[in-house]
Amino acid sequence: MVENNQNPIDKASQQNLDEAVIKAPIKSKEKPVKRFFTSLLEFWAKHQTAISLAFLAIAILFPILFNQQYFLSIGVNVMLYATLSVSLNLITGFMGITSLSHAAFLGIGAYTAAILSTRLGANFPITFLAGAAMAGLFGLLLGLPSLRIKGRFLAIVTLGFGEIARMVELNWMSLTRGPQGISGIPKVSLFGWIMKTPAQKYYVILVILVLVVLAVAAIMNSRVGRAISAIRDDEVAAEAMGINVFGYKLMVFSISAAFAGLAGAFYAHYMSFIDPNAFSFAQSILILSVTIFGGMASIAGSIFGALTLLALPELLRFLIDYRLIIYGFVLVIMMVFQPNGLLGSFNLKHIKQQAMFRKSQERSES
Amino acid sequence: MAEKILWANNVSQHFGGLVAVDQVSMELNKGEIVGIIGPNGAGKTTFFNDITGMYDPTEGQVFYRGKDITGKKPYEVTELGITRTFQNIRLFDRMTVIENVMVGVHSRTKANIVDSLFRLKNHKETEKKAHEKALSVLELTGLADFRYNYATSLPYGSQRKLEIARALAAEPEILLLDEPGAGMNEMETSQLIAFIRELRDLGYTILIIEHDMRVIMNICDRIYVLDHGKLIAQGKPSEIQSNPDVIEAYLGKEH
Numbered sequence: 001m002v003e004n005n006q007n008p009i010d011k012a013s014q015q016n017l018d019e020a021v022i023k024a025p026i027k028s029k030e031k032p033v034k035r036f037f038t039s040l041l042e043f044w045a046k047h048q049t050a051i052s053l054a055f056l057a058i059a060i061l062f063p064i065l066f067n068q069q070y071f072l073s074i075g076v077n078v079m080l081y082a083t084l085s086v087s088l089n090l091i092t093g094f095m096g097i098t099s100l101s102h103a104a105f106l107g108i109g110a111y112t113a114a115i116l117s118t119r120l121g122a123n124f125p126i127t128f129l130a131g132a133a134m135a136g137l138f139g140l141l142l143g144l145p146s147l148r149i150k151g152r153f154l155a156i157v158t159l160g161f162g163e164i165a166r167m168v169e170l171n172w173m174s175l176t177r178g179p180q181g182i183s184g185i186p187k188v189s190l191f192g193w194i195m196k197t198p199a200q201k202y203y204v205i206l207v208i209l210v211l212v213v214l215a216v217a218a219i220m221n222s223r224v225g226r227a228i229s230a231i232r233d234d235e236v237a238a239e240a241m242g243i244n245v246f247g248y249k250l251m252v253f254s255i256s257a258a259f260a261g262l263a264g265a266f267y268a269h270y271m272s273f274i275d276p277n278a279f280s281f282a283q284s285i286l287i288l289s290v291t292i293f294g295g296m297a298s299i300a301g302s303i304f305g306a307l308t309l310l311a312l313p314e315l316l317r318f319l320i321d322y323r324l325i326i327y328g329f330v331l332v333i334m335m336v337f338q339p340n341g342l343l344g345s346f347n348l349k350h351i352k353q354q355a356m357f358r359k360s361q362e363r364s365e366s
Numbered sequence: 367m368a369e370k371i372l373w374a375n376n377v378s379q380h381f382g383g384l385v386a387v388d389q390v391s392m393e394l395n396k397g398e399i400v401g402i403i404g405p406n407g408a409g410k411t412t413f414f415n416d417i418t419g420m421y422d423p424t425e426g427q428v429f430y431r432g433k434d435i436t437g438k439k440p441y442e443v444t445e446l447g448i449t450r451t452f453q454n455i456r457l458f459d460r461m462t463v464i465e466n467v468m469v470g471v472h473s474r475t476k477a478n479i480v481d482s483l484f485r486l487k488n489h490k491e492t493e494k495k496a497h498e499k500a501l502s503v504l505e506l507t508g509l510a511d512f513r514y515n516y517a518t519s520l521p522y523g524s525q526r527k528l529e530i531a532r533a534l535a536a537e538p539e540i541l542l543l544d545e546p547g548a549g550m551n552e553m554e555t556s557q558l559i560a561f562i563r564e565l566r567d568l569g570y571t572i573l574i575i576e577h578d579m580r581v582i583m584n585i586c587d588r589i590y591v592l593d594h595g596k597l598i599a600q601g602k603p604s605e606i607q608s609n610p611d612v613i614e615a616y617l618g619k620e621h
Contacts, residue, residue, distance in 0.1 A: 215483060222482030223475055223492050226461075230469045233458035240418065240452075242444035242473025242536055251479065350462055353514045
C-alpha cells in the first residue's frame with residue numbers, strides 16, 4: 001500500500017516536518033534546520049550594527065583578557081590577514097576579478113615603509129600613507145595594461161607581476177638589501193608615543209582593520225558599489241547602463257592595492273624585519289584562500305575566514321604532526337559542502353530588505 | 367515637419383571577410399516607433415551594436431542630434447540619451463530588482479567614491495534620487511511589489527520588462543529594444559504592445575527589433591527591413607506587408 005502520494009520520505013524526517021509545521025504558524029515547508037538558519041540570518045541582518053559592535057567589543061577586550069604575547073600575536077596575524085582579505089574581496093569578491101598579486105602590494109607597502117623609516121627616519125602617519133600610496137600607484141600601473149583582459153588570463157598576469165615584484169625586491173641590492181632583507185625597522189610611534197607592547201601593536205592593526213572594513217562597506221553601499229556589483233554580474237550590460245567599466249576596474253584595483261599597502265606598512269613596523277620571502281606567491285594564495293573560504297563579496301566572511309584559517313592551526317597545535325592533516329580536511333569539507341565559502345551565499349542587506357518589506361506588507365494586509 | 371534625432375549614414379560592419387551590415391542608412395524622428403525586421407542573421411543586432419557603440423562601424427557614421435557619435439563608448443552613448451535592452455536577457459543576477467534599476471540611474475547621478483566614503487551631501491542626494499527614480503520606473507512597469515526579489519527569480523516576461531525598466535531609469539530620449547517580445551506568450555505579448563504604446567505617449571522615441579509580426583505591424587510607424595546585412599525595404603507597415611522583396615526574403619522565391 002502506498003500511504004502517501006508524495007515522494008517517499010522516511011518517517012523520522014516526516015515527523016520533524018509535521019512538528020515544524022505545527023510549531024510555526026507560517027506556511028513553510030522548509031526543513032527545521034534550514035528554517036533555523038534562515039531566521040538566524042534574518043536576526044543577524046536586522047541587528048547587523050549591534051552584532052558588529054559586539055564583535056568589535058570582544059576584539060577590544062581580547063588583549064585585556066588574554067594579555068600574553070602568544071595570544072596577541074595570533075590576534076595580530078588574524079587581523080592582518082582579515083585586512084588583506086577584505087581588501088582583496090573588494091576586487092575578487094565584489095567585482096569578480098581574481099588577483100594573485102596581493103602579496104606583491106603587501107610587499108610594496110612594507111618595503112616603502114621600511115625604507116622610509118630606516119633611511120629617512122619617517123614614521124606614522126607618513127610611512128603608512130606612503131605605503132598605501134605606493135601600492136595604489138603600482139596597482140594603477142599594473143591595471144592600465146592588464147585590466148583589459150579577463151578571467152584566468154588576468155589571473156596569470158597578476159601572478160607574473162607578483163613574481164616580478166619579488167625579483168626586484170630580491171635583486172635591487174642598493175634599495176632593498178636583497179635576500180638579507182631590511183632589519184631594525186622602528187616601531188610605530190604616534191606623535192612621540194612608541195607602540196612597543198604587544199597589546200599596543202594589536203590595537204594599531206585593529207584600527208587599520210576597522211578603517212578598511214568601514215571604507216569597503218561605505219563603497220559597496222553607494223553608487224560606486226552598485227557599479228562594482230553590476231560589473232561583476234555582467235560587464236556588457238553595465239557598460240550599456242552608462243558605467244565606464246574600465247575606469248571603475250582601474251580605480252577599484254588601485255584602491256584594493258592601496259589597502260594591501262597599508263597593511264604592508266603595518267607589517268614592516270610590526271615585524272621590524274622584512275625580506276622578500278614574506279611576499280611570495282604562497283602568500284598571495286593564502287590571502288586568496290582566506291577570501292574564498294570566508295565567502296566572496298562578504299566582509300564578515302573575510303574576517304571569519306581569517307579567524308578560522310589563521311587561528312585554527314594554532315588551536316590544533318596539541319595534535320602535533322596531525323594538525324595540518326586536520327587543517328586540510330577542514331578546507332576540503334568546507335569547499336564540498338559550502339562552495340561559496342562560510343558566508344558567501346547570502347547578502348545580509350537583501351535579507352534585511354526582504355524581511356522588512358514582507359513585514360510592511362503583512363501590516364498593510366491586516 | 368518631423369524632427370530627425372538619430373541618423374545612420376551608410377553604416378557597414380565587417381568581421382574579417384564577413385559583411386554583417388552593408389551600407390545601411392536610416393533615420394529616426396522624435397516620437398516615432400520604428401521597427402527593424404529581417405530574417406535571422408540579417409544584421410539587425412549588429413546594427414544596434416554599431417549605433418550604441420558596442421562595435422565601431424567599419425564604414426559610415428551615426429549622428430545623434432547633429433553630433434557624430436560614431437565610435438563612442440557604450441557608456442558615453444547612454445550618457446547622451448540612447449539606451450538599449452538586450453536580445454538575450456542581461457540582468458544583474460546577484461542584485462535585487464530595485465538594485466538593477468538603480469544601476470540604470472548611474473549616468474544621471476554623480477556621487478563619486480570620495481562622496482560615498484565620507485557620506486557627503488552628494489552621496490545622500492544620489493542615493494535619494496536613485497531610489498526614487500527606480501521606484502517610479504518600477505511602478506510604471508508594475509514590478510514594484512517584487513523590488514527586493516532577485517532579478518532572476520522573476521518570470522520570463524517580467525525579466526524582459528525589468529530590462530526595459532532598467533533602460534528607462536537612464537532617462538533616455540531614444541530607447542532601443544532588441545526583441546522585447548522574444549519567448550513571450552500571447553498575453554504577455556499584448557501587454558507588451560500596450561506598454562510600448564504607453565512609452566511612446568510618455569515621449570520616448572523607440573527603435574525596435576522584433577520577430578513577432580503582430581508586435582511590429584501593430585505599433586510601428588515605419589519599418590526597415592534588413593536581409594544579409596542590406597537594407598531591402600522601408601516604409602509603412604502596410605507597404606512592407608505587400609513588398610515583394612520582403613516576402614521573398616522571408617518566404618523564399620517562387621519557382
